[in-house]
Amino acid sequence: MLAGPNAMHATPDSSDAQPAFELRFPSLRGTGRALSFPCDADGEVQMDRLSARALNNYLLARALTGREYGWPSVHASCQADG
Incomplete structure (x- = not known):
């Protein structure tokens, strides 16, 4: 699993x-x-639809791809029911 216990997860405002x-x-x-x-x-x-903090993190990750962060990949979300 790529995202460890310290992974930051962005959530939409709505x-x-x-x-x-x-x-x-x-x-x-x-x-x-x-x-x-x-x-x-x-x-x-x-x-x-991202919060201000999530938007800043997203733009940072994009800007630092190849230096601080690896190339992004799409994964099915791990959502808990209820």
Whole structure:
């Protein structure tokens, strides 16, 4: 599993149903601090639905891809029922 216990998960501001996929940026520093964001099956993140903190983290991960974070990949979301 790419996202370890220290992984940061972004959540949209609204209470709409969560997307079934997430875009994960693995850490290249070996600390297990991956970043993941809700997306569609194609890896498209709706930036206008992210909180301010999640948007900053998303833009940071994109800017630091290849230096601090690995290339992102799309994964099925692990959602708990209830």
